[in-house]
Amino acid sequence: MARAASARGARQRAQTRAALIKAAQRLLAEDRAHVAILEITQLADVGMGSFYNHFESREQLFEAAVDDALEQQGAFLDLVTTDLDDPAEAFARSFRMVGRLHRLVPELSKVMLSHGAALVASDHGLAPRALRDIAAAVAAGRFRDVEPTAALLIVGGAALTLGEHLHQHPEVDDAALTDTVTQSLLVMLGLSIEEAHAVVSQPLPGPGGPLDELLAEIRPA
Numbered sequence: 614m615a616r617a618a619s620a621r622g623a624r625q626r627a628q629t630r631a632a633l634i635k636a637a638q639r640l641l642a643e644d645r646a647h648v649a650i651l652e653i654t655q656l657a658d659v660g661m662g663s664f665y666n667h668f669e670s671r672e673q674l675f676e677a678a679v680d681d682a683l684e685q686q687g688a689f690l691d692l693v694t695t696d697l698d699d700p701a702e703a704f705a706r707s708f709r710m711v712g713r714l715h716r717l718v719p720e721l722s723k724v725m726l727s728h729g730a731a732l733v734a735s736d737h738g739l740a741p742r743a744l745r746d747i748a749a750a751v752a753a754g755r756f757r758d759v760e761p762t763a764a765l766l767i768v769g770g771a772a773l774t775l776g777e778h779l780h781q782h783p784e785v786d787d788a789a790l791t792d793t794v795t796q797s798l799l800v801m802l803g804l805s806i807e808e809a810h811a812v813v814s815q816p817l818p819g820p821g822g823p824l825d826e827l828l829a830e831i832r833p834a
Contacts, residue, residue, distance in 0.1 A: 626666070626667075629657075629659050629663050629666070629667065630667045633653065633654070633659065633663075633664065633667060634674070634677055634681050635657065636656040637653065637674050637678035638678045638682060638721075638724045639656065639720065640656070640675075641675060641679070642719070642723035646675055646727070650664055650671055678724065679724060679725065679727070680737060682724040682738075683725065683735055684737055686711070686714070686721065686725065686739065687737050687739075687741075687742065690707045690710065690738075690742050691742070693710055693817075693818045694742075699750075700745075700747075700749035700753060700755060701750045701753075701755040701756060701799065701802075701804065701812060702812055702815065703746045703749075704746035704750060706815070706817065707739060707742055707743065708739075708743070708772065708791070708794075708795045709791055709792060709795050709813065709817060710818075711739050712787060712790070712791025712792075712794070712795070713787060713791060713817075715775075715776045715779045716787045722776055722780070725738065725776075726773065726776050726780070729773060730769070730770075732773070733765065733766060733769030733773075739769075739772060740765065743769070747764050747768070747802065748761040755803070756802040756803040756804070757802075757803035758803060759803055764801075767801070771794055775790070775791065775794055792813045796810060796812075797809075799812060
């Protein structure tokens with residue numbers, strides 16, 4: 614009985630923490646990161662005292678909320694590239710999928726964009742995976758005359774400005790613009806125009822797979 618009670622308590626604590634993180638992500642997406650802790654707990658539908666069982670400050674909560682969003686993105690990118698052996702193709706698919714997520718899951722996108730350039734140095738999400746794939750593509754001879762860290766800074770800047778542009782211009786075809794940016798990045802990284810075009814012409818994972826799992830995780834039932 615004691616073990617069951619302990620498991621139930623752990624489950625409740627996890628649910629409370631998750632509710633606080635979800636509330637913080639919603640506030641970040643709405644550009645309302647300076648609200649009082651009371652408003653956060655009300656939005657999460659948890660008691661005021663519960664907040665301090667999990668976080669020391671509002672800033673710590675929002676940092677956890679961004680980390681959680683990046684972890685979701687990173688896990689998603691791992692799933693959608695697991696079948697690829699070519700690191701150049703893995704890089705391109707990741708960038709193309711992230712570009713589409715700005716419209717598919719705007720809440721997640723706005724949470725990540727709220728941290729701006731700091732995301733390029735993050736250990737989670739697109740940045741470490743892009744750096745890994747760029748370095749692997751250089752080692753394999755797919756990308757040429759490229760220093761991986763410098764390339765990541767350019768790729769990160771492109772990813773951030775692309776996301777901001779898509780949010781500010783809802784009339785823009787997000788898929789077409791994302792693929793154009795991806796092709797340009799591939800050429801910059803050393804592929805020929807023909808090679809880059811062939812890579813961005815590859816089909817992307819469709820419904821029924823990792824994308825549906827991500828949508829289910831982020832969007833309430």
